[in-house]
Amino acid sequence: MSIDEQHFKRLLDAYLKGSATSEEKTLLDDFFETYPELHRPSASADPAVREVIWRQLATNLPARAPQGKGRTLLTIGYSVAAALALFAVSWFLVARYSRDSPAPAVAQLRQAVTDRGQKLKIELLDGTQVTLNANSKLEFPEQFEGNVREVYLTGEAYFQVARDTARPFIVHTPVANTRVLGTAFNVRLTPDSSAEVTLVEGKVDVDGVILKPNQQAIARSHGEPVHVRDVDVAAFVDWKDNILRFDNMPLGEAVTMLEDWYGVEITLGDALATCTISATYRKETLKNVLTSISYMLKVTYQQEGNKIVLQGSGCK
Template identity: 25%
Template sequence: MEQQNIKTILQKYRSGQVLDKEEKTILDNYYLHVANQSHNKLSDDELQINLDQITSNIIREISPRRTRKLRTLWYSSAAAILIIASVSGILYRFQSINTYDTEQQARFEAINAGSDKALLVLANGEQFKLDGNTAIASGQGDILIDGQNLNLSEKGISTASLNTLETPRGGQFKVVLSDGSEVWLNAGSQLRYPTTFTGDSREVELIGEAYFEIKHNPKKPFKVHTKDQHIQVLGTGFNISSYPNSITTTALAHGKVSVSSGASPSPAAMILAPGQQAVSNSGKLLKQNADIDRVTAWKNGLFKFKKSSVQDITAQIERWYDVQFVFRNKTIPTRQITGEIPRKVNLYDIVQILSYFDINCEIEGRTVYLDIKK
């Protein structure tokens, strides 16, 4: 691969000529490299720097032993991997991305990503709004919110009564339970838990999605109840996704868990090892391999997709940005995308990426309509 070949492909692309699959792969790797070097808009001259390093990267990417593997990553466009680069860097570099009129762009940009926020509801119905600046902890039979002690006995609440922590669409929150276990709640989720764990087990109820890091206590197993699964652990890290009208999935990051079909334990419980997941589908419990990095990416501030359908991707975006997607073309939901998107970008950055896959977006209020580009 010579530097002049890359320049020729750049000139061909800028002149509007159609590139074949290999040329697209070369071009995408070129822009991906440059996007990782700077977050600022670059001139055409600056885009041609460091060709020696870029050339070596491209040769490695399209070598014979990797060509077949690499090409499987692309669907309808060779640029799926570009999402891995910073969104701000990518958007400057692809003139083929759809340009929205000023009004549409402003509407998209006005919708920001979600943030740390939740609502704590005590057993007596008393409510407390929480945000990223709010510290909440359970201890000595009471709840502390920003250092203020909520004396539950004075409120007539038993410490074994269940509190409800709710994250709205566009919200997420982390809570530390009385035993020191940590729970991260994703958007549109609900966790019911006691202020103090009593008896011979620690039990909580989950609707939605959460990641758990459980303190080891073999004498008091930790149990999670969802609509489709009962999960029992001694000390481990795992992710549960159990939204209404969706399949329930428990993926194990480390340790060991026992998963039963239904909300109560079963003699036919399934034991998971790290890197495995239990999936409830049509009343059956299936064991599968899991991509833990992808499953838990939301906790680390990322959307991470691997041959994910647009239907699944937009479901995640809906919860995080508190919007609704409507498909005007029936082929869009099944399209697949691979890559990563930071969860902190605004909605305009998201639709710009979708535009690269020939998907046009229009927004009215908080409803986004998706159609194939004309």
């Protein structure tokens, strides 16, 4: 292409403002088609998806183009980064929009991210309240547009959705989509890549399966049957109130929870793989929890900084 960087930036600004001429739109479309990585039906055929990609690219372009006579968009270093950004965004969109999902509203997505040892409470502009567990990420638009409210979750979060019968609220995960009008529920992606949706009150639709309060849906992938079971919901939502519960849980899974909860790394001795633990801790320190586990399972632990090793003779 012979478009220089400043010209490209002006074209992109005009496109996103809706003032681009048909000739200018054609130039941008020609640029889009330059990259074979983007030649996917869901990325190239859907104008809404393409506009999301343009918006994402616009936010990553430098405020001023690098100077230098004769430079073009395709011959300078940052153009490679721009192409990679386009590929990453297109893959991201293709991977997460299920075939049954409506086209996304064109809006800038914001991110709320927690690391190990962190939790975060968020209130969305529609009044929905979200508690994000450790090691999780929620993506959401600054404002919900159109006839649905859509967010994207990895990790775990507890939702108290503001009721809006005209605009369903949809939580997208790589495994399942949860659709509600207004209710309270928990969504968790498990270590084995399943999705657990636990309903506290109201009603939710998990990939076409309706849950009642005190039920949990377990989904393993889009298109596979969703398993439903009755549960004690407190065991799955107490974490939001800083209550750590292990209900006959394999020690390996409990260790993963402790790592996220306290921001540490725990190595588990091979002999402890068959152990399970049942205990409840309310706002306890890591030291107290480890001391309790040591007593219950007759194990020892050594800690150096944020690294912990649990050793023992095993459980029968």
